[in-house]
Amino acid sequence: MDNSDSAPRLTRRSVLESGVAAAAVLGFAGRAQAATPPAATPPALAAEPxxxxxxxxxxxxxxxxxxEIDPRxxxxxxxxxxxxxxGSKKGCDHGQCGACTVLVNGRRINACLTLAVMHEGDEIKTIEGLADGDHLHPLQAAFVKHDGFQCGYCTPGQICSAAGMLDEAKAGWPxxxxxxLTETVALTDAEIRERMSGxxxxxxxYPNxxxxxxxxxxxxxxL
Known part of the structure; x- marks a missing residue:
């Protein structure tokens, strides 16, 4: 049985009437939403001290x-x-590159791994304090002589570390x-590379x- 005659016909008039009805419904919904008061703003969290x-x-x-510093x-x-x-550089900030090496009481340390408040009264020496006025420290002069740098970013840490390392060797640290350990040893390439590996x-x-x-x-x- 053919029911095509009973199916509603899509005409231009019916489309326009549907559009007007939809616009009216949406407009009413929008006005109702605008009239609804906004939700209360939650109180601001108390600021941390x-x-x-x-x-x-x-x-x-x-x-x-x-x-006067933050203890952290x-x-x-x-x-x-x-x-x-x-002069002391921040490289990795994780104690892995040595660019921040300084001398504390004559010992080389990574300055990024220690808190400033822990060093009250300690003698701290940075790359700026190695030279004697206009006279370069022997290590600074040697780095210039042997072209021991390129970009220079790691150089302050290299020199401070080398200064501490030479003192360690003289003190008998193997x-x-x-x-x-009973023999007099020279600072061979192998010794220097191992001692400067940080x-x-x-x-x-490195060769220079x-x-x-x-x-x-x-x-x-x-030793």
Whole structure:
């Protein structure tokens, strides 16, 4: 049986009537939504109390530097951001590259891994404090002589680390490649590379760095 005659016919008039009806419904819904008052804004969360500042006096390159700092401030950030000694570089900020190496009481450390407030009264030496006025430190002069740098970003950490390393060798600290602790050993390439392995040079100037340290290291050291 053919029911095509009974099916509603889609005419231009029916389409226009449907559109007008839909617009009226949507307009009413929009006016109703606009009339609804907005939900109450939740009260603002109470601001967290500021971390109290701590007084600390850092003795850097022979000069006392009194500071008021957040106790979470690293020694590196205190040196760079608060004191303005930007020679120590922030490389990885995870103690993996050695660019931030400074000397604390004669020992080389990664300044990014220690808090400034831990070093009250310590003697801190940065790359800015190695030279004696206009006279370069022997390691600085050796790095220039042997072209032990390219971009120079890692150089302050390399030099500070080398200064600490040479003192460690003179004090009798062996490395993992030292074969005989009873013999007088020279700072061979293998010794220098092992002892400086915590300092990365992304320019790969290692041969010249080793040559500079060997030159500045002087005669053989008794371990």
């Amino acid at each position: 500021a971390t109290p500042r701590m007084p600390v006096t850092l003795r850097v390159n022979g000069q006392a530097r009194p500071l 401030t690293t020694l590196l950030d205190a040196l760079r951001e608060r004191i303005g000694l930007t 490395s993992t490649v030292t074969k005989d 300092n990365i040079c992304r320019c790969a100037a 760095i080793v040559a500079a340290i060997r030159d500045a290291g002087g005669p053989a050291t008794r």
